Amino acid sequence: MALLKISSPHAHGPMSTAKVMRLVILATLPGILALTWFFGFGTLSNILWASISALAFEALALKFRSRPIGFYLNDCSALVTAVLLGIALPPASPIWLILVGTGFAILICKQLYGGMGYNPFNPAMAAYVMLLISFPVEMTTWLQPFDGGVMGNSALLGPIEALQHSLGLGSVDAVTAATPLDILKQNSSATLAELWQQTPQFGQYAGIGWEWANAGFLLGGAYLLYRRVFTWHAPLSMLIALSVMAALFYDGGSSNSGGSPLFHLFSGATMLGAFFIVTDPVTSAVSNRGRVVYGALIGILVYLIRSWGNYPDAIAFSVMLMNFAAPLIDHYTQPRTYGHKKSAKESN
């Protein structure tokens, strides 16, 4: 006999914040694996330092704000920020760069605004933008990817070497190279076919390593979609908008071409952005219709900044600009309340 009276609704949400966050971290694994395979262990050292420092900063801020430390650390949101920032930074970044980044993300972008759920900007992306405009040299030197895999490849950083590199110890010199997006941006004379022939880094269609890393994030994103962590609206509309823009300015592969849609979809941080940044529930638009608009505008902005802006990649800038606009989008895409007729203004 049940003595405990439970009132409706009887269905309960199986997803807690912590569970969602853990799923997101799990879903980044294929992408991280691909990055490690092609770029060496630098991404993992980034993530290690970022995670430790982000948790420390979060605990510090919570202590100052006299909030329950264990409760908020357990929701893993700081860890997600750290992992995303660690992936976005160039592999084997120096530790001071990572500390400045996570400090800015957690202390200023998240806790100053009131902590989890109150931040108007995606903390990882805001920190990335801050680092990019502050330290352009460190933020744009990417390691050169190699096709053969990380095992036994002396040109790529091993686990110990990556840690040494990030601490500035030892005499490990990593091989650096411009990213495909950067090369394409600098190019003014070669047609795309020539460019692909001249530069081995371009790989099959979007750059060695980059295409696999993006495929990995696409896989992770698909898993999150399957687990219903987010809806398809924002990522899909962003990818479609980016492809349409790229197709419009493809120009048949001449020297003025902005690159093929496939190149834009699988190069840079496109898939990471589409499935892990744009879908951030706190900083994006909330209604489904709003998410379509939000995602599409990000896709268009990404192409505009990549092609005509000053920086080679644009996910962080576009996301931050649209974070600004999210409340406005929400205002104009408010769903009709069930049972209510269309307002007089709309039916006219």
Place this chain on the structure above:
Amino acid sequence: MSDISYRDISLNGLWKNNPAIVQLLGLCPLLAVTGSVINAIGMGLATTLVLTVSNSCVAMIRNFTTDAIRLPSFVMIIAAAVTCIELLMQAFAYELFTILGIFLPLITTNCVILGRADAFASKNSLLPSMWDGFIMGVGFTGVLILLGAIREVVGTGAIFANMDLLFGAGAANWKITLFADYKNVLVAILPPGAFIFTGLIIAMKNMIDGQIKKREAAKKADEPTVSRRVRVTGNIS
């Protein structure tokens, strides 16, 4: 309002009603030219001078202007004062004049100046108005210098660079390098840094205010409270 004391005016301008971090007036120069201490000092001095001169002039003509032409005449006075300062700076601190650029003539539109002219000088006699203009300017300059110092230290790892622009050739070596081999944090010098650090300064001011209030409340609680009840039972010790 003639009974206003100089002490109150000073306290208002420097802390309680500081134009930069309480009234949030004049944000344009506050955010735009505080990339270094020298720029902040130059801008602060110019604004203080303009404030003092315009407040004095407005106080002197306050009984002869009708409401209809009040604001236009104030703006004319301010613009004249700004032009004087601009010419003076062009004559005696030309490099600084070129660095401050458009923000020098823009002092005309600085809300602090018109705000003080309208809110204070048009209702008070000459000397209090002059003092109010000066103190408001000093309060504004103080915040400018603090912000400039923070941004310069965080942005370049050094402080007091290029002081010779204002203080003569002898000041060229006033620069103090706090961190050798410092990676310049450009964001502090760029406009976003101004917003971030202004926010932090405002937060700091509010925190200090909160502590003062708490201390006063504690002092009040410590004072022996006199029992208002008449004792009718028990022993009186």
